[in-house]
Amino acid sequence: MINNITTLFAGEYPLEISVNDTYGNLLSITIKITIQPSLPPTWDPLPSDQVDEFGTNFAYEVNAVDISGIDSYWINDSTYFQINNDGLITHLIEIPVGMYWLKISVNDTLGNVNSAVIKVTIQDTTPPDWVYMPEDQNIEYGTSLSYDVSAWDPSGIDSYWVNDTINFQINGNGLIANCSYLTVKTYWLEISVNDTIGLITNKIIKITVFDTTSPDWIELTTNQLMDMEDEFNYDVNASDLSGIDHYWVNNTVNFQVDGNGIITSVGTLSAGVYWIEVRAYDPYDNYCSSIFKVTVQDNNRPTWDEIPENQEILQGVSFSYDVDASDLSGIDYYWINDTTNFQIDNNGLITSVGTLSVGTYSIEIRAYDPWDNYCTVTIEVTVLSEGVTPPPGIPGYDMLLLLLTAGISGVYLLLHITKKRRII
Numbered sequence: 001m002i003n004n005i006t007t008l009f010a011g012e013y014p015l016e017i018s019v020n021d022t023y024g025n026l027l028s029i030t031i032k033i034t035i036q037p038s039l040p041p042t043w044d045p046l047p048s049d050q051v052d053e054f055g056t057n058f059a060y061e062v063n064a065v066d067i068s069g070i071d072s073y074w075i076n077d078s079t080y081f082q083i084n085n086d087g088l089i090t091h092l093i094e095i096p097v098g099m100y101w102l103k104i105s106v107n108d109t110l111g112n113v114n115s116a117v118i119k120v121t122i123q124d125t126t127p128p129d130w131v132y133m134p135e136d137q138n139i140e141y142g143t144s145l146s147y148d149v150s151a152w153d154p155s156g157i158d159s160y161w162v163n164d165t166i167n168f169q170i171n172g173n174g175l176i177a178n179c180s181y182l183t184v185k186t187y188w189l190e191i192s193v194n195d196t197i198g199l200i201t202n203k204i205i206k207i208t209v210f211d212t213t214s215p216d217w218i219e220l221t222t223n224q225l226m227d228m229e230d231e232f233n234y235d236v237n238a239s240d241l242s243g244i245d246h247y248w249v250n251n252t253v254n255f256q257v258d259g260n261g262i263i264t265s266v267g268t269l270s271a272g273v274y275w276i277e278v279r280a281y282d283p284y285d286n287y288c289s290s291i292f293k294v295t296v297q298d299n300n301r302p303t304w305d306e307i308p309e310n311q312e313i314l315q316g317v318s319f320s321y322d323v324d325a326s327d328l329s330g331i332d333y334y335w336i337n338d339t340t341n342f343q344i345d346n347n348g349l350i351t352s353v354g355t356l357s358v359g360t361y362s363i364e365i366r367a368y369d370p371w372d373n374y375c376t377v378t379i380e381v382t383v384l385s386e387g388v389t390p391p392p393g394i395p396g397y398d399m400l401l402l403l404l405t406a407g408i409s410g411v412y413l414l415l416h417i418t419k420k421r422r423i424i
Contacts, residue, residue: 013032014033016029044064047104052120064106100119149174149191155195163189184211187206189206190204213286216288217280227299228271235262306324310382319342360383364378
């Protein structure tokens with residue numbers, strides 16, 4: 001009896017059989033033993049249903065064993081799938097979302113075939129992803145919003161939308177723009193996007209509209225010139241998208257400005273130069289500023305408090321005469337033309353220089369204000385010789401001095417007469 005001593009795989013085995021007798025005579029014959037498998041390959045393990053996410057790489061390996069060896073694998077769907085000789089199933093192209101019934105077959109080297117059918121489910125459970133995560137936006141008041149958001153999904157993007165359609169709009173490419181004039185405030189905007197399967201991703205961002213732009217002067221300020229007796233009135237105007245909230249000046253002692261930008265003087269302005277800074281503020285404390293010069297000039301001449309009059313004095317008597325003038329800017333100094341015989345101080349007191357000779361002196365008197373305006377008058381000063389009695393009530397004479405002089409003269413005359421009588 002011939003028995004196998006190892007496992008015989010399918011195939012043909014040539015076998016030589018020999019026999020001899022007791023005398024050494026040998027008889028041989030060669031036969032062929034054919035081993036044929038009676039069963040097809042078996043799965044190890046049995047292929048099972050597969051679920052995969054859309055957009056990922058599909059890969060599933062099956063394995064079969066057979067005593068005669070595995071010859072090849074194949075599948076029924078060669079549109080989306082492929083299988084190699086090792087039993088690895090992969091995708092040929094991107095597999096759309098759906099269910100696919102896949103028949104997997106394997107044969108051994110003797111042609112015995114075994115097959116298994118599995119269900120491959122391609123599903124999309126992942127919502128779209130933002131290419132760049134949407135961020136909060138800041139825009140200047142008066143400018144337009146243009147902000148691009150972008151999402152990606154293996155199944156494709158279906159549409160974008162926003163929750164605030166009164167103020168904003170978004171197109172099919174994810175470009176967000178304002179559809180109305182945006183006021184200064186904060187807007188909370190929810191941005192949504194869905195894929196072709198209907199999965200949704202959203203993001204809320206904050207859009208802040210602020211005003212950091214300073215107002216503009218409609219007309220630039222210019223230096224101003226005015227007379228001292230006039231009232232100052234100057235109109236400045238600025239504009240701003242948010243409107244002008246108020247105006248401001250730095251010198252509130254001498255000037256004031258109202259809500260319309262009209263600058264006026266506070267009381268009477270003294271002659272001089274005033275530097276004014278004026279500002280225009282919008283409601284958000286942005287401002288434009290300008291500095292200009294206000295020159296207050298005095299073109300009016302001083303006036304005499306009393307018109308100076310001609311004067312008469314006796315020879316040997318010192319001359320003293322007070323003149324007074326007034327001016328809104330004040331009197332800066334007095335002046336006379338004859339500085340040889342007279343002098344005048346800053347209070348308008350005219351006095352003689354030394355002893356005046358008998359005669360008539362013509363004096364021009366001026367009173368100057370700080371702006372070189374002056375009033376002028378010419379008087380005559382007459383110096384009389386001794387013994388001449390000046391007319392009564394003529395200014396320039398000291399009545400007490402006259403009485404004293406007359407008294408001394410009377411005493412002298414009386415002594416002189418008495419002396420003569422004693423001699424006789």
